[in-house]
Amino acid sequence: MLYSVECGQVNDAGEQFCYVDRDTYIGWRTFHGFCSRCHAQDALGSTFAPNLLDRMREFDFSGFVERTANGFTGQVGVMPPWKDNPNVSKRYQELFAYLKARSDGALPPGRPKKKP
Ligand code: HEC
Known part of the structure; x- marks a missing residue:
């Protein structure tokens, strides 16, 4: 399995905590370190x-x-290359897990927690 996500109930404050596997958690961290300044939270x-x-x-x-x-450069703008940045290039697997969990709808927005 590419990722694993377990979310609790929405609490009275309207928050929902989701626990993810280690790869997905590192993907989230890497994304918010290097990608979210353009692609947003x-x-x-x-x-x-x-x-x-x-x-x-x-x-x-x-x-x-x-x-x-x-x-690559497309109609929206310039997507920079990351192959020379080891903090990103060693994390493709983790970034992919996080982004797939998001795009599959398995992981809601927000900061996930790492499964104990
Ligand atoms: C400086 C801004 C910027 C940063 C930082 C950035 N991107 Fe992008 N990215 C773009 C733009 C602009 C596009 C769209 C280019 C277009 O289609 O015109 C894009 C497109 C993409 C696409 C879609 C490709 C496609 O063909 O549809 C992926 C996947 C992607 N970025 C992943 C990432 C990841 C992962 C990171 C962090 C490691 C990241 N980006 C960091 C600007 C950025």
Whole structure:
């Protein structure tokens, strides 16, 4: 399984805590360290970088790695290459798990917790 997510009930404050496996958690951390300044928190997109939830449905792992490693320029703008940044390039698997969990609808927005 690519990711594992277990969410509790929404509490009285309207919060819901979700527990994820280690890869997905590291993916979340990496995404918010390097990608969210363009793609926004929770990968929802901004005025200058796309929402990745729709786009991730079209990617298998190798397609995702290709795009993330090499970057590209499209109609929206410039996606930078990440292959020379080891903090990102060693985390493709984890980023993919996090983004798939988001785009499959398994993981709601917000900060997940790591499964004990
Ligand atoms: C400087 C801004 C910026 C940063 C930082 C950034 N991206 Fe992007 N990204 C873009 C833009 C702009 C596009 C869309 C390009 C287009 O289609 O015109 C994009 C597109 C993508 C796509 C979609 C490719 C497609 O073909 O639809 C993926 C996947 C992606 N980015 C992943 C990431 C990941 C993972 C990170 C962090 C490691 C990241 N991006 C960081 C700007 C950024």
